[in-house]
Amino acid sequence: LNAAIKSGKVRAPTHIVSTICDDRGEEPTYAGVPMSTIIEKDYGVGDVISLLWFKRSLPRYCTKFIEMCILLCADHGPAVSGAHNSIVTARAGKDLVSCLVSGLLTIGPRFGGAIDDAARYFKDAHDKKLSPYEFVESMKKKGIRVPGIGHRIKSRDNRDKRVELLQKYARTHFPNVKYMEYAVTVETYTLTKANNLVLNVDGCIGSLFLDLLSSCQMFTAQEITEIIEIGYLNGLFVLARSIGLIGHTFDQKRLKQPLYRHPWEDVLYTKYT
Amino acid sequence: LNAAIKSGKVRAPTHIVSTICDDRGEEPTYAGVPMSTIIEKDYGVGDVISLLWFKRSLPRYCTKFIEMCILLCADHGPAVSGAHNSIVTARAGKDLVSCLVSGLLTIGPRFGGAIDDAARYFKDAHDKKLSPYEFVESMKKKGIRVPGIGHRIKSRDNRDKRVELLQKYARTHFPNVKYMEYAVTVETYTLTKANNLVLNVDGCIGSLFLDLLSSCQMFTAQEITEIIEIGYLNGLFVLARSIGLIGHTFDQKRLKQPLYRHPWEDVLYTKYT
Amino acid sequence: LNAAIKSGKVRAPTHIVSTICDDRGEEPTYAGVPMSTIIEKDYGVGDVISLLWFKRSLPRYCTKFIEMCILLCADHGPAVSGAHNSIVTARAGKDLVSCLVSGLLTIGPRFGGAIDDAARYFKDAHDKKLSPYEFVESMKKKGIRVPGIGHRIKSRDNRDKRVELLQKYARTHFPNVKYMEYAVTVETYTLTKANNLVLNVDGCIGSLFLDLLSSCQMFTAQEITEIIEIGYLNGLFVLARSIGLIGHTFDQKRLKQPLYRHPWEDVLYTKYT
Amino acid sequence: LNAAIKSGKVRAPTHIVSTICDDRGEEPTYAGVPMSTIIEKDYGVGDVISLLWFKRSLPRYCTKFIEMCILLCADHGPAVSGAHNSIVTARAGKDLVSCLVSGLLTIGPRFGGAIDDAARYFKDAHDKKLSPYEFVESMKKKGIRVPGIGHRIKSRDNRDKRVELLQKYARTHFPNVKYMEYAVTVETYTLTKANNLVLNVDGCIGSLFLDLLSSCQMFTAQEITEIIEIGYLNGLFVLARSIGLIGHTFDQKRLKQPLYRHPWEDVLYTKYT
Ligand SMILES: CC(C)(COP(=O)(O)OP(=O)(O)OC[C@H]1O[C@@H](n2cnc3c(N)ncnc32)[C@H](O)[C@@H]1OP(=O)(O)O)[C@@H](O)C(=O)NCCC(=O)NCCS
Ligand SMILES: CC(C)(COP(=O)(O)OP(=O)(O)OC[C@H]1O[C@@H](n2cnc3c(N)ncnc32)[C@H](O)[C@@H]1OP(=O)(O)O)[C@@H](O)C(=O)NCCC(=O)NCCS
Ligand SMILES: CC(C)(COP(=O)(O)OP(=O)(O)OC[C@H]1O[C@@H](n2cnc3c(N)ncnc32)[C@H](O)[C@@H]1OP(=O)(O)O)[C@@H](O)C(=O)NCCC(=O)NCCS
Numbered sequence A, B, C, D: 001l002n003a004a005i006k007s008g009k010v011r012a013p014t015h016i017v018s019t020i021c022d023d024r025g026e027e028p029t030y031a032g033v034p035m036s037t038i039i040e041k042d043y044g045v046g047d048v049i050s051l052l053w054f055k056r057s058l059p060r061y062c063t064k065f066i067e068m069c070i071l072l073c074a075d076h077g078p079a080v081s082g083a084h085n086s087i088v089t090a091r092a093g094k095d096l097v098s099c100l101v102s103g104l105l106t107i108g109p110r111f112g113g114a115i116d117d118a119a120r121y122f123k124d125a126h127d128k129k130l131s132p133y134e135f136v137e138s139m140k141k142k143g144i145r146v147p148g149i150g151h152r153i154k155s156r157d158n159r160d161k162r163v164e165l166l167q168k169y170a171r172t173h174f175p176n177v178k179y180m181e182y183a184v185t186v187e188t189y190t191l192t193k194a195n196n197l198v199l200n201v202d203g204c205i206g207s208l209f210l211d212l213l214s215s216c217q218m219f220t221a222q223e224i225t226e227i228i229e230i231g232y233l234n235g236l237f238v239l240a241r242s243i244g245l246i247g248h249t250f251d252q253k254r255l256k257q258p259l260y261r262h263p264w265e266d267v268l269y270t271k272y273t
């Protein structure tokens, strides 16, 4: 068949198209870069993500930032939806993949989804040149909380250290941080409304990722729009949190925890909806 | 290509083999039976399971028994692992499939797995003609609890009504209930050890399924062994409980429940393993 | 703690609310009906779905219709997305739940999602008293194909037998089939545009489910809206197709199929997006 | 309730135990290390994995090796089971998490599972001081292929560059590579049987991970056994490959690929099992 296809006698259109990794040679290539080059050239996890997701070799300041985001989102304790479901599944004696997956499936609009939304709204508002006032008030009219703004504990006088560190890193290494600066002006405005309406980690990552994409000069405007629409930043959160979910699974298995059953007295059984 | 294959000039071995359902004609057939026949002949859910899982049309007393098993396993409240994970995922705002799946992934050795194990052990013990004493004591030596035996609340003098109803149904409609009778002799023996070591619903379904397979005369001995090894009864539990998990998902969505976070005070944060 | 809560000394609001199944007594109840009643009264799968999803006992003509929908959607061959992924996972040697779940996750807007959408659009158009002309043309303007209309093979002169059987059943047993009649007038109009724009199975099920909900007099208008919005019919498809996905998994395991690898020559490796 | 618990009047034992991450303070800590320290001290992904999975700060040569494993396992093209299922799900229009998860569920005994098995068997054989001859021949008797040995293309005279690079890295940076040396003596023996029975990447990673655990002096013998039994290396593969699966999902979405349907002519529909 192969010979027939090659000789052009039989036309067999392929059913799958793929562009990120070629495994047909002696060693796979990631966006054209052979695996052994990746080892020899001392690439990091951020570089491989850059190759497999963005199909290009981003500068080191970008891939380092991607790694920082992974570190910050890797875990947030056993009580959040994702970790909780992984823990329950681990305690039911299931294999690692099932545990991880049961937790991952909780990631979405209410858990983990704020980074992408922050990027979407900040990009839109910035590019339309809305003033912070116009942006925040128009969101209020639509009844949507500004994603990336607000924190339960942190406030104007008790800043989130992680946000400060990310901002410092970006100010030092990024050619340009216009989206982050825009987010800061939004924060300045929301802080006049309430003391805890600070730029939070999600908003900081979301706006800085916009700066990464636009400042490195390696993406067309259309490509950036596509990346934000498809939701690459959600991928970053999903990958990062997988580290934590796998960690919680190992933890429960090591602790030999028994089957979890939610306590009866914590459930309200009712007929009334 | 198709023409070339048909004309025999190019040999293209298929990569997939499948035997249960043919969708190439005007309407799909299940094990050879066209869908419209299924509607016209008033088939039930048990009949379709019979066609798609066992590839034959089992007698009505069998498919009715399959349906009874589905009814009994459809749900067991919101506190068990599966329902709990579905509820948590629903409250994270995820779509129906994600919620269902997050719950299904907890089904396994500790949650829902007793039916298949009961069938495996009862079959083995019965076919080897072990006396109840030999069987139970050999299990004890291996440190394995007899699956299908034991109940937290029910006891000799307070029987489980569902078990009674299933037994009554089978005694009336099955040509032969030798495996169930064997399970009852095991129960008689374990009841001499403790009052609550009754034959439970899982053990009852597991042993009666063996009777179904062997008494209907439509399976070879090898086919029965294969069915028990592959774990078809687990499939029955998984399918049945899907009804409940979907129900819990709809329930939470209708109740508009917010993101679940496990209460901090119910978690022991520790460093010591 | 329970005693303390009951005596009113300690306030412990529950973290989970649930309404469909109570497992605290000797046997679980489904929407208040004890499991043994379900067996004694000869309930079917449709009745249990009625209790666990709709929290009420629907008349037999309704639960029978639910069962017919399950039969029709149970499988559609090995080549569709869901079955294919279950087959690939089974051939990777994974457990039943992983195989089922890997297939279920493909169900969504493009695979299996037409029933709910058909119900949504037909309900909206019918309730707004749009003429078939107004409805179809307004959809065309929005660039949306009318869900539930159109078939690759069937046409005006070669009707789908399943649609005919469902229609006949409903005309005989439902008190009222106004939504289905509306769908038929839409079909009459679309058939003037092209010969194959018939009412398909999805459209038939979607519209008849609207008739079921409105004609049985057991739901308020608001409840019906909620059911259609939440997407209960998708649940019906998901449950039904689980039968097929489990069947395909058993099939591959029985056939002892090896690890699947998609053929290289069917993949176009490219750099150009 | 909290006050009552603290005052000791009400005893509320916790239902969850967790040891890897504490989120109760102002910023989460990973195994006791605050997140801001992780950023300030320039930790990498390997360091965070070290904290969340192994609950200790491993030396840099270890965490760097962990990162190298992630790079090497991140992807292996679109044709393998995992990538294929993610691609099919992406083409069904599903969200990122569903696509990733559908692919992850194929990871197991036949796809991705060789690293853990290689570690298990090499550890056992080495610790029992089996000669390569005894080890390989005893495996043959059991009918098990030595995991970590063998390659379709590579051979004695055409070594896998990645294996060479990993070996070189470990020989330079690890205090001790006794397990890897053992694997090499096994390879020397199997090469006398066939030219392609080389130590492959999986076997190289598996044996070197044993060296990592034993040479860094930070784990007790029992802890190492536990890590190998629980299957931490599978976690490494799962995490690594998530990068690829997410990449394939983005790729298909960017390419706007339509619903996948496996070609009919590639399926053998049959009744014979
Ligand atoms: C993070 C968050 C949940 C903290 O909320 P909180 O401190 O509990 O805030 P409350 O719900 O008590 O709201 C207090 C007031 O601030 C307002 N507010 C809170 N977050 C707001 C936001 N992001 N944008 C605009 N207004 C906001 C509320 O509307 C409320 O105003 P009101 O009293 O006039 O109705 C909240 O700010 C939020 O939802 N932010 C957006 C999502 C996000 O970024 N999440 C990631 C967090 S890391
Ligand atoms: C159902 C079950 C969990 C109830 O357990 P329980 O009433 O809490 O029983 P306990 O754990 O207190 O055990 C009491 C004694 O009975 C014994 N026992 C309990 N179940 C047993 C069984 N299935 N076979 C043999 N001995 C059993 C225990 O070993 C224990 O003996 P010991 O005191 O000498 O050690 C238990 O019987 C069991 O695990 N059964 C097997 C699994 C099964 O069928 N599950 C489905 C239930 S619907
Ligand atoms: C079922 C379906 C895929 C069959 O499509 P098909 O026969 O391949 O139709 P084509 O894509 O060749 O379209 C032929 C023409 O009919 C039109 N058409 C097809 N389905 C239509 C619909 N549901 N509503 C309105 N117009 C439709 C197309 O727009 C096209 O018109 P054009 O040539 O002027 O552009 C298609 O009818 C459809 O998408 N239906 C809606 C979804 C649905 O109900 N799916 C469940 C099927 S069981």
Ligand SMILES: CC(C)(COP(=O)(O)OP(=O)(O)OC[C@H]1O[C@@H](n2cnc3c(N)ncnc32)[C@H](O)[C@@H]1OP(=O)(O)O)[C@@H](O)C(=O)NCCC(=O)NCCS
Pocket: D114, D144, D145, D146, D147, D148, D149, D150, D151, D152, D194, D196, D197, D200, D201, D202, D203
């Ligand atoms: C990698 C692998 C699939 C390559 O297989 P292959 O080149 O197609 O080998 P074949 O199946 O043609 O086997 C050729 C001979 O080598 C033997 N052989 C292959 N791999 C072997 C191994 N790992 N241990 C011992 N013998 C092996 C076979 O038994 C066969 O011997 P026979 O002809 O006497 O029966 C195979 O070596 C293997 O399964 N290895 C173990 C699993 C593993 O490490 N996988 C990860 C690969 S990166």
